[in-house]
Amino acid sequence: MIYLLAIFLPPVALLVYGKIFQAILNLLVWLLAIISLPFAILPVITTGLSLIIWGIAVLHAILAVNSAKQDARAKQVADAMRGGRG
Numbered sequence: 001m002i003y004l005l006a007i008f009l010p011p012v013a014l015l016v017y018g019k020i021f022q023a024i025l026n027l028l029v030w031l032l033a034i035i036s037l038p039f040a041i042l043p044v045i046t047t048g049l050s051l052i053i054w055g056i057a058v059l060h061a062i063l064a065v066n067s068a069k070q071d072a073r074a075k076q077v078a079d080a081m082r083g084g085r086g
Contacts, residue, residue, distance in 0.1 A: 007058055010026050011023045011027040011061070013061050017064070019064055030054065030057040
């Protein structure tokens with residue numbers, strides 16, 4: 001579900017995981033992609049560029065969310081290992 005959110009609203013997905021500064025950066029990139037779309041001088045080139053910028057924002061959000069999930073899993077395993085020894 002979070003990955004779907006990362007595709008359609010990348011900054012919100014980052015905020016859900018507490019990545020505030022990454023969400024702000026992602027919001028700027030995402031807005032650049034959205035704002036540049038209507039101002040197409042050459043529609044094919046500008047639309048393609050907007051999609052590339054949007055793709056960068058989505059990819060960044062997906063990678064950051066995946067990294068946060070991996071960190072949480074690693075912490076969970078480390079806590080379980082410490083609890084098992086003690």
